[in-house]
Amino acid sequence: MRDTLPFLPQTNPLLSSHHHKHHHFPSLSRHRNLHFPTISSKTITPASLPPKTHPQLPSISHPPPPPLPPPTSRSDFQEKMLYLDSIGLDLFSLVQRHPPIISASLHDLKSTVEFLFSLNFTTLELTRILSMCPHILTIKPSSLLPIFTFLLREARVNGSDLKRVINRRPRLLACNVETQLRPTLYFLQSIGISEIRRHTSLLSCSVENKFIPRVDYFQKIGFSHRKSISMFRRFPQLFNYSIKENYEHKLNYFVVEMGRDLREIKEFPQYFSFSLENRIKPRHQICVEKGVCFPLPALLKTSEIEFRSRLEVCCNSTLPLKGSPLSCSKHCDI
Structure with missing residues (x-):
């Protein structure tokens, strides 16, 4: 039995009943043999030796680990x-x-x-x-409600127009009332734009980063501060256009190629809203070919049919009176 089950503890003769009366306790070295029996050298074989890295200990049974919870379906x-x-x-x-x-x-x-x-x-x-x-998705309703309230009460947007305003400029819902919408509203009012509800898309813009640099640009090219502000008050959408991609290209063509006076820009800032390649250049070039010069509104605002009709009138008949809407001039005396 000793050879087949080497790990089972055996009764030590020191603890037998006839030694109890002497109250004898074994020494420390002998105490270790209370649980591990002496094994003769004949029982030790290479197969019975445990690995060096794993000390020979009594086998302890552990309960199996609890099963993992089933994965969620979604x-x-x-x-x-x-x-x-x-x-x-x-x-x-x-x-x-x-x-x-x-x-x-x-x-x-x-x-x-x-x-x-x-x-x-x-x-x-x-x-x-x-x-x-997409930023709107992470804004809670408690933060969206003040924006709608601001648009209705302070920007004076009609309730029936509220959806149209948001559809046109969704970014309004991602703006903070205190730090962006209200300061922008005050700036626009301060330069004389009273009907803000017609220009609500501007409310999401930065005064410091967008509005002021554009006003400064027109001052740098020769307009006074008062005249610059007058242009933006006349045509608030002017704030939306890029200085480099819009102002500079169109102004260069206006002065160099068209040879016109900057005073026309002051009276008709809508010039910057028209496509340089698709509207301004083609119409100017055909006017040069025909030897006529239209005021900017007549040159750009009219439909293609109306523009061609005016061009025919100027080229093939007696010139209309100066006050006529068909008026044109061989010289741009505006």
């Missing part, structure tokens, strides 16, 4: 993806443009979407709005 990410897909939005595309969406809870996303639905936005409108400005 992760939170999958739930968000399916929910957004149900309203026509692609989660991957939104996350690329606004990464915080990935950490937003499904509950918060639903709250925001349901709040916008409650304002009578259609699914198609909402898809377009959120695609243009």
Whole structure:
């Protein structure tokens, strides 16, 4: 039995009943043999030696580990993806443009979407709005409500026009009332733009980074501060155009190629709203060929049919009176 079960403890003769009366306790070296029997050298074989790195200890049975919980059928990410897909939005595309969406809870996303639905936005409108400005998805309804209140009460937007305003400029919903919308409103009012509800897209712009640099540009090319402000008051959309991509190219063509006076720009700042390649150059060049010169509004604002009709009148008949809408001039005496 000793050879086949070497790890089973055996009764030590020191603890037999006839030694109890002497109250004899073994020494420390002998105490170690209480649990491990003496094994003769005949029983030791290479096969019975334990590995050097694993000491020979009594076998201890452990209960099996609890089974892992079954995986959830859908992760939170999958739930968000399916929910957004149900309203026509692609989660991957939104996350690329606004990464915080990935950490937003499904509950918060639903709250925001349901709040916008409650304002009578259609699914198609909402898809377009959120695609243009994914940041809105991570804004809670409690932060969106003050924006709608500001537009109605301070910007004086009519309730019936509210959806149109947001559809035109979704970024308004990603702006803070205190730090952006209200300061911009005050600036526009200070330069004489009173009907802000007609120019609500400007409310999401930065006064310091967008408005002031554009006013400064016109002062640098020779307009006084008063005249520069007058141009923006006359045509507030002028704030939306790029200095390098719009102002510089069109102004260079106006002065160098067209040879016209900057005073016309002051009276007709809408000049910068027309395409240089598709409207300004072609019409100017045909006027040069015909030897006529139209005032800027007549040159650019009219439809193609009306422009050609005026051109025919100037070239093939007696010139109309100067006060006539068909008036043109061989010289640009504006």
